[in-house]
Amino acid sequence: MIPISYYLLLSAFLFACGVTGFLIKRNIITLFMSIELMLNGVNLSFIAFATRLQTLDGHIFVFFVMVVAAAEAAVGLAIIISVYRTRETLNVDRVNLLKL
Amino acid sequence: MHLFLFLLFGGICAGGAVNLLIQRKTINSALSLIVVMGSLALIYLLLGAEFVAVVQVIIYAGAIMVLYIFVIMLLNAGEEEQAKGSNVAKIFGIPGLFAGGIIGIWVLLQHRPAEQGVKIGALYGPADQVGWMLFNKYLLAFEVTSILVLIAIMGAVVLARRGNN
Amino acid sequence: MSALTFLIVAVIKIAVTLGVLLTVVAYTVWLERKVVGRMQNRWGPSRVGPFGLLQPLADGIKFLLKEDLTPPYVEKNIYLLAPGLALIMALTSIAMVPIGPVIHLFGITTPVQITGVVDKFGQASDINVGILIVLGITSLGVYGIALAGWSSNSKYSLLGSLRASAQMVSYEVSLGLSLVGVLLMSSTLSLSGIVHAQLGTWFGFIPQWFIFKGQFVAFFIYMMAAFAETNRIPFDLPEAETELVAGYHTEYSAMKFAMFFMAEYANMVTVACIASVMFLGGWSGPPLPFLPLAVQAFLPLLWFSSKIFGFLFLYIWIRGTLPRFRYDQLMAFGWKFLFPLALANVVVTAFFVAFHAQWPGR
Numbered sequence: 001m002i003p004i005s006y007y008l009l010l011s012a013f014l015f016a017c018g019v020t021g022f023l024i025k026r027n028i029i030t031l032f033m034s035i036e037l038m039l040n041g042v043n044l045s046f047i048a049f050a051t052r053l054q055t056l057d058g059h060i061f062v063f064f065v066m067v068v069a070a071a072e073a074a075v076g077l078a079i080i081i082s083v084y085r086t087r088e089t090l091n092v093d094r095v096n097l098l099k100l
Numbered sequence: 101m102h103l104f105l106f107l108l109f110g111g112i113c114a115g116g117a118v119n120l121l122i123q124r125k126t127i128n129s130a131l132s133l134i135v136v137m138g139s140l141a142l143i144y145l146l147l148g149a150e151f152v153a154v155v156q157v158i159i160y161a162g163a164i165m166v167l168y169i170f171v172i173m174l175l176n177a178g179e180e181e182q183a184k185g186s187n188v189a190k191i192f193g194i195p196g197l198f199a200g201g202i203i204g205i206w207v208l209l210q211h212r213p214a215e216q217g218v219k220i221g222a223l224y225g226p227a228d229q230v231g232w233m234l235f236n237k238y239l240l241a242f243e244v245t246s247i248l249v250l251i252a253i254m255g256a257v258v259l260a261r262r263g264n265n
Numbered sequence: 266m267s268a269l270t271f272l273i274v275a276v277i278k279i280a281v282t283l284g285v286l287l288t289v290v291a292y293t294v295w296l297e298r299k300v301v302g303r304m305q306n307r308w309g310p311s312r313v314g315p316f317g318l319l320q321p322l323a324d325g326i327k328f329l330l331k332e333d334l335t336p337p338y339v340e341k342n343i344y345l346l347a348p349g350l351a352l353i354m355a356l357t358s359i360a361m362v363p364i365g366p367v368i369h370l371f372g373i374t375t376p377v378q379i380t381g382v383v384d385k386f387g388q389a390s391d392i393n394v395g396i397l398i399v400l401g402i403t404s405l406g407v408y409g410i411a412l413a414g415w416s417s418n419s420k421y422s423l424l425g426s427l428r429a430s431a432q433m434v435s436y437e438v439s440l441g442l443s444l445v446g447v448l449l450m451s452s453t454l455s456l457s458g459i460v461h462a463q464l465g466t467w468f469g470f471i472p473q474w475f476i477f478k479g480q481f482v483a484f485f486i487y488m489m490a491a492f493a494e495t496n497r498i499p500f501d502l503p504e505a506e507t508e509l510v511a512g513y514h515t516e517y518s519a520m521k522f523a524m525f526f527m528a529e530y531a532n533m534v535t536v537a538c539i540a541s542v543m544f545l546g547g548w549s550g551p552p553l554p555f556l557p558l559a560v561q562a563f564l565p566l567l568w569f570s571s572k573i574f575g576f577l578f579l580y581i582w583i584r585g586t587l588p589r590f591r592y593d594q595l596m597a598f599g600w601k602f603l604f605p606l607a608l609a610n611v612v613v614t615a616f617f618v619a620f621h622a623q624w625p626g627r
Contacts, residue, residue, distance in 0.1 A: 002106050007147075010110045012204060014136070017117035029126050029172060033133050036164070037117060040140055043156075051147045059152050059230050060238050066159045067245050071252035073164045077171045078259035084175050127343065127415070134408070154397040162404025163434065166411070170430050173415045173423065226393055227454050 007048035014041030028083070028090050032076050039069050105146055113139040130168050137161045151227040270373065278379050279360075286359055289573075290530040291321035297581045304585035328523040336516050340416035347416060348517065348524035351409025355531035358402040361395045362538040363457040365548045365565045377548075377566070381457060395456040396448070399539060400441055403494065407433045409528065410496075410503065414513035425512025428592065429503035432493055435599045436500075440490035442607035443483045446614035447475050447543045460547035474546040479617070484544045486607050488579075491536040493599065495529060497580055499587040502595060537576035545572050 018038030025031055043062045050058025080090070087095055116136035120129045137160045144153035234242055295310065295317065302309025310317030335344065365377030367389045375381070376389035384390045392398060407430050414426020448454060451462035465473045476484050493500040504512030514525045541547060548565035556564070590598065 002103055006106065006110070007143075009205065010113060010143075013114055014117050017114075017121060021121050024121070027126055029168065029175075030120075030129050033120065033129055033168065036160075037120065037133060037136065040137060040160070044140060044143065047144050047147050047149050047152060050149070056229055056233055057237075059149055060233055062149075062152050063155065063230070063234065064238075064241060064245060066155060067249060070159060070164055071249050073167055074252050074256040075259070077167055078256040080171060081175070082259050090175065127340075127412075131343075131412075150392075150394050151397075154394045154401055157401035158397065158404055162401060162407075162437075166404070166407055166430060166434055169408070169411055169415075170427070170434075173411065173427060173430075227397075 004048055004052050008045055011041045011045040011048065014044065026091050026093060028080055028092050031092065032073070036069060039065055102146065106143065109139040109142045113143065126172050130165060130172060134161055134165050137165065151230045274373060274375055282359060282379055283356065286356065286531060286534060289534055290527055291325070293530050293533065293577055294324070295321050296577065297584070300578070300581045301585045328520055331519040333519040333521065338418045339516065340418065343412050343416035347409050347413035348521045350412065351406065351528040352524045354402055354406040354409060355528040355535065358399045358535045359538065361392065361399050361456055362542060363389070363391065363460055363547055364569055376457065378457060389457050391455055391457045394454045396444065396454050404437055406532065410513050413517070417516035419516050421509045421515045422513050425503045425509050429496060429513055432500065432502060432595060435596065436490045436493035439486055439599060439603040439607045440494055442611055443486035443490060444543055445611045446480050446483045449614050449618045450475060450478060450480070456542050460542055460549060463546040464549050466551055470551045472546055472549060472551050474544065476544040480544060482606065482610050486603055486610065487540060487544070489603055491540065495532045495536055497533070498584045499590050500595060501589060502592055533577065533580055534573065537573045540576060541569065541572035
């Protein structure tokens with residue numbers, strides 16, 4: 001028997017790590033990975049609550065979150081590649097001009 | 101046994117998340133994120149969500165992170181430049197982080213009725229039941245998601261293609 | 266069955282399966298050199314032992330004794346991690362494969378499958394999502410190759426690993442979709458369940474394998490995608506020796522190179538196992554009543570290993586026959602031919618399965 005709060009604690013920790021990474025990192029790819037980390041933290045709490053409430057809806061939500069994350073990664077990485085092509089940097093601080 | 105497994109995989113998971121933050125090189129961050137996802141899949145298995153666990157490995161670790169690694173290799177993203185940390189953040193941030201964490205843990209552990217525990221396999225989520233719900237209760241959402249994925253594919257192709265101008 | 270017996274049986278099964286797998290890997294290399302040699306009018310290995318049968322042993326000793334170079338300017342940790350990752354991922358998926366039916370040995374009843382157990386009805390049962398786990402492990406296998414090429418800090422390796430990761434991710438889609446037809450017909454994701462769905466024969470001798478039940482196109486797609494997934498000729502672009510020296514393992518030597526080599530052949534064996542389980546009925550086969558009783562007991566294992574041997578021979582045969590694709594041809598073949606074909610197969614199979622469910626007996 002594990003209290004459900006342990007799972008929620010881990011989930012919150014992962015989410016907090018994601019937020020911290022998003023705030024302190026400068027590399028645009030790492031920023032994207034921090035977003036994935038936040039999504040993973042949320043997924044864990046979905047699964048934990050699904051088990052707690054004895055219903056499978058949480059699993060379905062995780063499934064949808066994964067699909068959306070996949071779509072986001074595809075488009076986001078394409079944007080990163082095109083940004084790198086025009087500006088030749090991955091540092092978000094240097095990507096601060098609308099027009100080159 | 102269950103607690104031991106949870107602490108083991110949870111520890112690996114938390115360690116990977118912290119490692120993602122402290123690594124300078126992008127590829128190391130990506131690898132630690134893969135570790136986080138793998139151990140999360142094992143935690144899902146502990147919770148009885150076998151289909152979601154496998155899908156987590158296939159989609160997250162096997163498809164999305166391969167894409168990340170591919171882009172990191174393609175752009176040859178090495179070490180990142182560090183921003184100058186402000187002193188205010190150091191003075192107030194680190195104690196604040198600890199205080200917030202302790203308050204969070206305290207609040208969570210205070211509200212812990214005994215019956216809130218979950219056992220191994222307390223809810224069993226086999227593939228056929230997940231699929232049944234997906235194609236009945238959530239059919240509309242499923243179809244909308246497929247349109248979203250289609251748009252994402254087209255967007256990625258248009259963005260990544262070498263421009264004509 | 267007590268916990269201790271369970272543990273002992275599991276360890277014995279793992280040890281035996283791993284030993285057999287590694288032996289098969291070693292002798293596939295020998296078989297390949299021999300068969301390709303004969304196809305090219307050469308002898309192949311013939312000096313070490315009769316018919317060169319001890320050649321794998323000599324190769325192993327050579328790999329162990331060679332100097333283990335680590336080139337300067339490599340990413341040390343990832344460079345060391347990559348071969349191990351490739352080999353582990355290649356060897357793990359054999360654990361899901363049902364090699365034989367339930368056997369009774371020394372008073373213990375257990376299926377010949379590492380992850381298999383006997384349920385309370387005496388039936389073999391295994392992981393419910395076995396085939397998905399195999400696909401997941403296969404999709405993790407790409408990391409070994411991608412990281413090896415990237416960490417070597419060499420242009421040839423990087424090109425090889427970029428090609429490998431793009432190719433494996435692309436062909437994985439067709440590979441997964443080609444299996445969907447079989448999953449629809451057997452209505453289970455467990456590998457031993459899929460084998461059980463293919464037991465039985467028509468007219469007493471034609472086995473009811475899924476390849477004869479209309480999944481022939483899926484079998485073709487699976488084989489094509491599997492060749493690409495294991496980086497074999499005609500899809501061996503990642504290690505094309507005429508352009509990239511040796512592709513992603515250019516900078517590896519001695520045992521680390523041997524680990525990549527073993528991973529490739531272990532992947533071939535795994536892919537052959539999955540193909541025979543999904544399409545050719547796994548360990549099932551037409552009954553051969555004229556054989557003596559002692560041989561009958563080993564018939565399932567015999568069927569399974571002969572199917573694996575057939576697939577391995579097919580791999581070698583194709584290697585001796587076909588030239589290599591160009592890279593754009595490879596991608597076009599994967600996305601514009603195999604992928605739509607796999608989708609069409611899924612739609613047609615789904616239609617027939619739904620038709621049967623609606624009006625059974627037609």
